[in-house]
Amino acid sequence: MVKLTTSDIKTTEVLDWKGLHLFHFMGSSCSQKTRIALGVKGLEWKSHHVDISKFENFTEWFMGINPRGLMPTLVHDGDVHIESNDIIEYVDGAFDGPRLYPADPEEKAFMDASMRYEDDLHLCVRALTFRYFLPVEMMKKPDEAVDVYEAEGAETVGGQVDGRKAIEVNFWRKMNANGGITDEQVIDAVDQFLIAFGKLEERLEQYEYLLAGGLSALDIAWWITVFRITKLGFPTERFPMLFAWYERLLAREDFAREVATPPEVMELSKKHQAACEVEGKSMQQMMAAHGL
Numbered sequence: 001m002v003k004l005t006t007s008d009i010k011t012t013e014v015l016d017w018k019g020l021h022l023f024h025f026m027g028s029s030c031s032q033k034t035r036i037a038l039g040v041k042g043l044e045w046k047s048h049h050v051d052i053s054k055f056e057n058f059t060e061w062f063m064g065i066n067p068r069g070l071m072p073t074l075v076h077d078g079d080v081h082i083e084s085n086d087i088i089e090y091v092d093g094a095f096d097g098p099r100l101y102p103a104d105p106e107e108k109a110f111m112d113a114s115m116r117y118e119d120d121l122h123l124c125v126r127a128l129t130f131r132y133f134l135p136v137e138m139m140k141k142p143d144e145a146v147d148v149y150e151a152e153g154a155e156t157v158g159g160q161v162d163g164r165k166a167i168e169v170n171f172w173r174k175m176n177a178n179g180g181i182t183d184e185q186v187i188d189a190v191d192q193f194l195i196a197f198g199k200l201e202e203r204l205e206q207y208e209y210l211l212a213g214g215l216s217a218l219d220i221a222w223w224i225t226v227f228r229i230t231k232l233g234f235p236t237e238r239f240p241m242l243f244a245w246y247e248r249l250l251a252r253e254d255f256a257r258e259v260a261t262p263p264e265v266m267e268l269s270k271k272h273q274a275a276c277e278v279e280g281k282s283m284q285q286m287m288a289a290h291g292l
């Protein structure tokens with residue numbers, strides 16, 4: 001689990017904070033996942049909204065509690081936790097309420113591997129989001145913002161030099177150099193989701209939730225991915241059990257509430273996806289053109 005050591009934390013005022021504080025962004029999938037988990041646990045938390053569209057995550061202050069400059073970040077009684085899946089596991093162990101992690105070692109081992117798999121696909125989620133959610137002019141991070149990000153922060157996590165920021169910087173630089181997310185990135189990402197969703201479908205043919213024991217953090221983590229990719233035009237109905245599970249969880253208030261998008265933003269997104277379709281480049285058109 002990724003808990004920062006005192007030497008990683010440059011914004012030292014948080015060391016004195018009491019209670020649960022979540023730094024998050026409304027539309028960030030990793031934040032949404034964490035907020036759902038906190039809600040399912042029935043926990044109260046203080047909200048610190050960080051607008052990543054205004055690069056508020058690249059300030060010295062924020063990078064002083066998250067050297068990777070990423071959402072979400074949790075401060076609990078002066079301890080700083082990063083990485084959404086690790087935050088959820090930490091909170092599950094630290095508080096009472098519905099158990100989101102299984103006690104059974106075999107189920108836990110399966111879950112850990114599947115949570116890592118979900119996390120590894122995050123840049124694929126991001127690629128599709130930046131291609132299909134809104135036009136690239138509204139989504140891109142100008143080089144000057146990336147320069148600030150690259151220069152900021154001491155970059156140790158758990159006292160060790162951390163390579164994550166370099167991966168992030170490379171993502172944004174590549175996107176700027178190519179004028180957006182390329183067709184190749186779209187196809188690669190869709191390919192990965194077809195494989196991943198096929199695996200989820202197999203689980204859901206056996207169980208009501210991804211673990212035999214009922215709703216867990218694994219459902220929350222994968223559901224957020226499925227929700228996002230579906231909203232960008234992926235034909236989730238190709239996987240009937242996955243689609244039924246997706247809809248079942250979407251009907252829950254504690255899930256739906258955290259992914260609610262302002263209607264005017266949804267309108268813009270629909271318009272953008274319609275424009276992609278006119279170009280013959282919607283996600284489904286790209287899939288068909290590549291035999292997927």
Ligand SMILES: N[C@@H](CCC(=O)N[C@@H](CS)C(=O)NCC(=O)O)C(=O)O
Binds near residue numbers: 030082083
């Ligand atoms: N593995 C990390 C990924 C975190 C991540 O990439 N968060 C995104 C939002 S979903 C972010 O902060 N992006 C920064 C940006 O767009 O500037 C986690 O699960 O917390």
